[in-house]
Amino acid sequence: MRLKNCVSREHRCQPVPAFGFCKRQKSDLDLGVSCWRLFNQALTIGLLAVAIRSNAVTTNDAALWLPRFATPVIVALDSDANRQFTAEVKDSASAKNWSATIANDLKTWPCRIVSATYSTINNATEPGWQIKISVPADASPELFGLTISSSEGLSVQPQSVSVVPAFETNFYILHITDEQIVNQFHTDPSGQYYKMVGTWEEMKWMQEPVNLINPRFVLITGDQIDFNGALDGWNNWANWGYQPHGKKIFTTQETTVLENRLSELYKDCHRGYRVAYVETPGNHDVTPPGKLLLGSTNDWHPISARIYEEQFGQRDYSFRMDDFYVLMHDWSSARLKAWAEKDYAAALSDPAIKFRLIGQHFHAKWDGAPTGNSAFMPAKCDLMLIGHGHTTTTVQTSPYYIYEERAAFIYGTAGFFNFRRTPDGWSCEQTVSPRDEKKDVWPLFTANSVMKNVRCDQPDSMNLTTNTVTITNDLPANFYDGRVRFVLKKGTYRTIENGTILSEYDCANDTKTAVLVKVNIPASGSITVSISTGKRSPRQSSAREISRDRIGRFTGKIST
Secondary structure: OOOHHHHOOOOEEOOOHHHOOOOOOEEOOOOOHHHHHHHHHHHHHHHHHHHHHHOOOOEOHHHEEEOEOOEOEEEEOOOOOOOEEEEEEOOOOOOOOOEEEEEOOOOEEEEEEEEEEEEEEOOOOEEEEEEEEEOOOOOOOOEEEEEEEEOOEEEEEEEEEEEEOOOOOOEEEEEEOOOOEEEOOOOOOOOOOOOOOEEHHHHHHHHHHHHHHOOOOEEEEOOOEOOHHHHOOEEOOHHHOOOOOEEOOOOHHHHHHHHHHHHHHHHHHOOOOOOOEEEEOOOOOOOOOOOEOOOOOOEHHHHHHHHHHHHOOOOOEEEEEOOEEEEEEOOOOHHHHHHHHHHHHHHHOOOOOOEEEEEEEOEOOEOOOOOOOOOOOOOOOOEEEEEOOOOOEEEEOOOOOEEEOOOOOOOOEEEEEEEEEEOOEEEEHHHHOOOOHHHHEEEOEOHHHOOEOEEEOOOOOOOEOOOEEEEEEOOOOOEEEEEEEEEEEOOEEEEEEOOEEEEEEEEOOOOEEEEEEEEEEOOOEEEEEEEEEEOOOOOOOOOEEOOHHHOOOOOOOOEO
16 A cells, blocks of 8 residues: 555546546546545455455445445544444345444554344335444544445445544534536536536535535535436536437436436545535435426436435434434425434434434425425424525524525535534524624635635645645634644654644554644634654554643644
């Protein structure tokens, strides 16, 4: 495993020929592509090791139903209970000898199987295995892929397990909606739907700011892709590869192929992200009931629902970060609404839960289809975030706040929500009073990504090969939980300036040491983080939590 491949300063973005889009090339676009190759290598090593132990002969990634990239789990290192999560696996009742590992682009960590129960999965709608897994205490607080193996086979899902230091600490999230990928490369800086919607390239432009900001998670409220032109008889984008351009009647096969191609393109352009993406579909992902493919009698709802679940996983789900509850709901299904109502009722009656957040895709003034939609609007909630309207607005302030963001395909728009720990639970700054849209909603890049609004002076903020990095923040928000990772010559790094060491572990066949650093990134300012090394004591081991004598100091030196 050659580390220099993941930290090279020069990258050329190659087209994605499997998707059948354009042949154009661009340089300096995909700073994380080599890192992703290294991540795949690490996953493969873990996968093969598990396979050897279990004599597994079948690889079926789709069998790992939960977690996935769009439905990740979030665990915390601060207690044994918080390190545990449950994976759902579609496998036969005879499966045994379960094992699991987590891996990032540098290293693999073995996990402990707490229990394995053959029960039901997918909101109790089909049989499968509930595998309770414990992340090791020495895991680095980063985003990982998960590999699960049994006597029946092996499955891997990238970017599906997020590890954080602790749950009961202040954190923030980003709300992003309506990415609507239609093409690989961007052609119009405005991002307006009649000229250009979302692209693979735009999502790459957002990668550096999101990784540096390091939200607890990014909440996506639908319309990840946009193939709906095919349903309405329009060949919107020349790069789709169909003729004639403009008005065209698509066949069922052509529309199915297009939806799958755009879904794969979406997943590919998110592979360099180092934070959890929590997603639910919109009407451009799972069409509303009754939406027909033009020129046919095909109701596309069940077809698109099946494709979405194959590509992204579960459409309705909830998760908890100790006493913080999150529900993600697909507005297109009355059946899923019934499940959401039941799940939310249980959360509402649980006194241990102190904050309830709902994400979904809907618009109060548009029902989504002739047969209506199934948006979930409970009487009580702490905060709801929605997509669909392509505008930044406050939908309501009472009895609880509902906020909507402008489409992400317009300059990478993101909404900021800050949660503070209180003696009674949680307080969200954007629900104490109406949010200030100028301070809490902003673009992550300028036209054609001439400038990223949060950036560093190195090619990849999560694979820094120098001992110093400068981060510049043009946005009006203080990102107090920012993140960088140094990957340097093997050693013990005792001194940190303008940061706090969260973890340190050896990698690349014990030739390099990775150091994960928390950075307090000032609003509308810059900060320089530097790190230096000392000799490693014989008693110190790699891949472990940093002891107190190895925690760096935070000096707070910033420039504005």
